[in-house]
Amino acid sequence: MMEITEGSHAVAEAVRLSRPQVVSAYPITPQTHIVEALADFVANGTLDAEYLTVDSELSALSACVGASAAGSRTYSATTSQGLMLMAEVCYNASGMRLPIVMSIANRALGAPLSIWNDQQDSIAMRDCGWLQFYAEDNQEATDLHFLAYKVAEDATIQLPAFVCFDGFILSHTYEPIDMLTQEQVDRYLPAFNPAEKLDAKDPMSFGMYATPDYYMEFRYEMDEAQKRAKGVIAKYGKEFGTLFGRDYSALVEGYLLEDAETAIIAMGSICGTVKDAIDEMRASGKKVGLLRIRVFRPFPSQEIAKVLSHVKRVAVLDKNISLGAKGATAIEVRDAMYGSTIPVKGYVLGLGGRDIRKKDIKEIVSLCENGVGDQFYGLRKELI
Amino acid sequence: MAEKKNTCDLFDCGHRACGGCGEALAARLVMQAAGTETIVVNATGCMEVFSTPYPETAWKVPWIHSLFENAAAVASGIEASLKKQGRKEKVVIMAGDGATFDIGMICISGAFERGHDFAYICYDNEAYMNTGIQRSGATPYDASTTTSPAGKCSFGNKLPKKDMPAILAAHGAPYVATASVAYPADLMQKVEKAINTPGPCYVQVHVPCCTGWGFEGEQTVAIAKLAIETGLWVNFEMVDGKVTKVKKVVRKPVTEYLKTQKRFRHLLKPKLQETEIAAIQAIADRNAEKYGLDIKLPPKKG
Numbered sequence: 001m002m003e004i005t006e007g008s009h010a011v012a013e014a015v016r017l018s019r020p021q022v023v024s025a026y027p028i029t030p031q032t033h034i035v036e037a038l039a040d041f042v043a044n045g046t047l048d049a050e051y052l053t054v055d056s057e058l059s060a061l062s063a064c065v066g067a068s069a070a071g072s073r074t075y076s077a078t079t080s081q082g083l084m085l086m087a088e089v090c091y092n093a094s095g096m097r098l099p100i101v102m103s104i105a106n107r108a109l110g111a112p113l114s115i116w117n118d119q120q121d122s123i124a125m126r127d128c129g130w131l132q133f134y135a136e137d138n139q140e141a142t143d144l145h146f147l148a149y150k151v152a153e154d155a156t157i158q159l160p161a162f163v164c165f166d167g168f169i170l171s172h173t174y175e176p177i178d179m180l181t182q183e184q185v186d187r188y189l190p191a192f193n194p195a196e197k198l199d200a201k202d203p204m205s206f207g208m209y210a211t212p213d214y215y216m217e218f219r220y221e222m223d224e225a226q227k228r229a230k231g232v233i234a235k236y237g238k239e240f241g242t243l244f245g246r247d248y249s250a251l252v253e254g255y256l257l258e259d260a261e262t263a264i265i266a267m268g269s270i271c272g273t274v275k276d277a278i279d280e281m282r283a284s285g286k287k288v289g290l291l292r293i294r295v296f297r298p299f300p301s302q303e304i305a306k307v308l309s310h311v312k313r314v315a316v317l318d319k320n321i322s323l324g325a326k327g328a329t330a331i332e333v334r335d336a337m338y339g340s341t342i343p344v345k346g347y348v349l350g351l352g353g354r355d356i357r358k359k360d361i362k363e364i365v366s367l368c369e370n371g372v373g374d375q376f377y378g379l380r381k382e383l384i
Numbered sequence: 385m386a387e388k389k390n391t392c393d394l395f396d397c398g399h400r401a402c403g404g405c406g407e408a409l410a411a412r413l414v415m416q417a418a419g420t421e422t423i424v425v426n427a428t429g430c431m432e433v434f435s436t437p438y439p440e441t442a443w444k445v446p447w448i449h450s451l452f453e454n455a456a457a458v459a460s461g462i463e464a465s466l467k468k469q470g471r472k473e474k475v476v477i478m479a480g481d482g483a484t485f486d487i488g489m490i491c492i493s494g495a496f497e498r499g500h501d502f503a504y505i506c507y508d509n510e511a512y513m514n515t516g517i518q519r520s521g522a523t524p525y526d527a528s529t530t531t532s533p534a535g536k537c538s539f540g541n542k543l544p545k546k547d548m549p550a551i552l553a554a555h556g557a558p559y560v561a562t563a564s565v566a567y568p569a570d571l572m573q574k575v576e577k578a579i580n581t582p583g584p585c586y587v588q589v590h591v592p593c594c595t596g597w598g599f600e601g602e603q604t605v606a607i608a609k610l611a612i613e614t615g616l617w618v619n620f621e622m623v624d625g626k627v628t629k630v631k632k633v634v635r636k637p638v639t640e641y642l643k644t645q646k647r648f649r650h651l652l653k654p655k656l657q658e659t660e661i662a663a664i665q666a667i668a669d670r671n672a673e674k675y676g677l678d679i680k681l682p683p684k685k686g
């Protein structure tokens with residue numbers, strides 16, 4: 001059923017429909033509307049979950065670790081500083097192969113303090129073993145939660161997942177959403193039933209320590225699970241499409257890419273602006289296309305290399321920067337294109353909520369055509 | 385009550401603790417009291433390391449170790465999950481003094497405030513032993529550790545031991561107790577009470593560490609006993625914030641305890657540091673007064 005809903009509320013509704021048994025989160029702008037909505041559901045009996053009002057993000061995710069290990073479907077949500085406070089627990093949860101799902105309402109990191117959007121927070125956690133999904137709009141932000149649970153809990157994966165959607169730009173925006181019914185979600189997402197859990201009937205030790213003789217294989221197994229996730233996402237993304245008409249099987253999505261000479265690569269809500277800019281550039285004869293990355297972990301290297309094989313140049317937009325290096329997507333796309341002669345240029349933009357307009361996208365395409373890139377875009381020169 | 389058949393070895397032999405390790409002894413006693421229907425949450429520290437070198441484990445109950453500082457929060461999640469599933473296992477946290485007094489405070493405060501049903505057992509060996517004997521908020525005054533070493537300008541740890549039981553009692557914990565490996569029956573009774581009292585309960589167990597304190601492994605129990613007999617460790621129970629039971633003693637001078645351990649050796653050799661020893665004696669005297677420790681002997685007939 002179509003409803004005009006705020007992004008955060010739509011996400012909260014998707015979480016409710018996913019029937020988590022333990023919800024544990026700590027408020028932080030711009031994630032707050034999600035956790036407030038969930039508290040409201042519990043207070044009004046529409047969500048039958050233990051809702052823990054914890055002392056910090058450290059406790060929020062730690063409680064999810066305990067609850068997930070004990071056999072419950074768990075949910076948390078955070079952003080920015082909160083995610084950094086969870087960093088140690090993030091590594092721990094994936095190491096124990098606990099399929100926790102957490103929404104990230106992407107926000108910049110301090111200092112200086114900023115509550116506005118970029119994607120530095122989840123990108124900073126790219127090595128921690130969690131799957132990472134990025135939504136372009138609120139319909140996708142909503143649907144990706146069902147997919148995330150289904151993939152994370154699959155017996156061959158057992159990894160936690162971030163569902164990332166841009167803070168304020170999506171979280172606080174009202175859009176029409178086709179919300180699934182409980183019956184539809186139940187058909188798609190079975191109850192959580194892990195093969196191994198903390199259970200007095202079958203005692204097991206979780207989170208032991210490993211000597212150099214054993215440690216590497218744990219990391220290898222996690223990496224293998226990440227790689228397997230590509231196929232599992234394809235399978236369950238397709239099933240979602242068959243059942244509900246929106247297909248999420250692809251890790252990357254092309255827009256007017258088939259005949260493109262310049263390919264733009266981007267993630268998240270910026271892609272809407274990019275598509276509009278592309279339409280205008282195409283109208284004036286420029287063959288530009290977009291490759292949108294929906295899944296950043298596992299990183300779709302082969303998929304990217306394959307669909308870009310025919311383009312003349314690639315412009316990668318990063319709302320993050322690995323300081324002292326480049327934007328994370330640019331680095332990884334270059335790795336994906338290793339051996340190809342197609343130039344890949346990176347542009348770091350939109351940090352701390354700086355606006356990105358169609359004209360900026362057009363200007364970046366011009367820069368790329370002239371071989372200029374690997375730089376910040378949109379700096380206020382008078383401040384430097 | 386938890387089922388107790390075949391429980392002697394719920395914390396099994398074969399672990400890698402030093403011979404005479406107080407916290408290994410405590411683990412055995414706690415598990416004997418807790419029984420099979422228990423889920424253990426262990427903080428990082430000596431116990432976690434010596435009991436679970438993958439692929440071996442000393443634990444015959446479900447056991448989880450997450451991090452150094454988050455055991456109380458992990459336990460909260462487990463308890464919430466069990467509640468939701470209608471399961472009856474009891475949740476027992478096992479955490480060192482460092483994990484409890486210092487780095488775990490935020491998670492502990494939140495979990496006790498929320499009132500989860502668990503028993504929090506702090507095994508207190510009065511320093512960070514796993515990382516090489518650094519001071520913690522539980523290290524006693526003047527103990528020499530690797531981060532509070534005695535030296536030409538120092539008598540060791542400058543700070544008094546933090547009053548963790550009072551902090552948790554102030555959170556409204558229904559049952560708070562201290563215990564010692566020197567008194568196993570008392571320790572086990574207290575653990576049982578902590579497990580069977582609904583809500584977050586706390587038991588702080590004195591567990592001498594031969595390696596960190598500097599004594600021979602066979603002295604563990606004797607030294608734990610001396611701590612009580614000198615009034616430097618007090619065994620008590622608090623119910624709803626009120627002290628209800630105290631182990632009284634005929635007190636010995638604190639030097640009887642100090643002289644058994646290398647961590648206090650600088651107070652006795654090369655010369656007796658009388659001012660410092662008087663300060664430590666004053667700590668014992670204050671304990672005696674606060675808890676009414678002294679057994680009044682009948683006057684000697686002459």
Ligand SMILES: Cc1ncc(C[n+]2csc(CCOP(=O)(O)OP(=O)(O)O)c2C)c(N)n1
Pocket residue numbers: 407428429430431452453479480481482483484509510511512513514515520
């Ligand atoms: C966040 C973090 N900081 C520091 C450490 C290093 N560390 C591991 S165990 C430990 C000390 C443990 O002390 P305690 O809790 O008293 O247990 P014990 O080893 O004495 O039994 C420290 C400092 C860690 N594992 N994690």
Ligand code: SF4
Pocket residue numbers: 400401402404405406407408430434509513514592593594595596
């Ligand atoms: S160092 Fe101390 S606490 Fe650690 S195993 Fe040895 S005796 Fe036990």
Ligand SMILES: [Mg+2]
Pocket residue numbers: 480481482507508509510511512513
């Ligand atoms: Mg210790």
